[in-house]
Amino acid sequence: MSQTTLEQWFDPVTTRALDAFIEGMTLHFVTDRAPLTREEIRAMVGRIAGERDR
Incomplete structure (x- = not known):
């Protein structure tokens, strides 16, 4: 995903x-022995985007 797309x-x-x-x-997806779950990634993106904890 490009920065231009994210800027929308x-x-x-x-x-x-x-x-x-x-x-x-x-x-990390390629190198981690135990990749993060979808839920863990979603939580990280939420934190970066300024979403409050639920």
């Missing part, structure tokens, strides 16, 4: 953070 929904600073997170998670 997020401010520039959050867009950069999410873009870096996506790139980093791509590497």
Whole structure:
């Protein structure tokens, strides 16, 4: 996902953070012995995007 696409929904600073997170998670997905669950990733994205804990 490109920064341009992310900027449709997020401010520039959050867009950069999410873009870096996506790139980093791509590497971790390939190298981690125990990949994160979908729920764990969703929680991380929520934190970066400023979502409050539920």
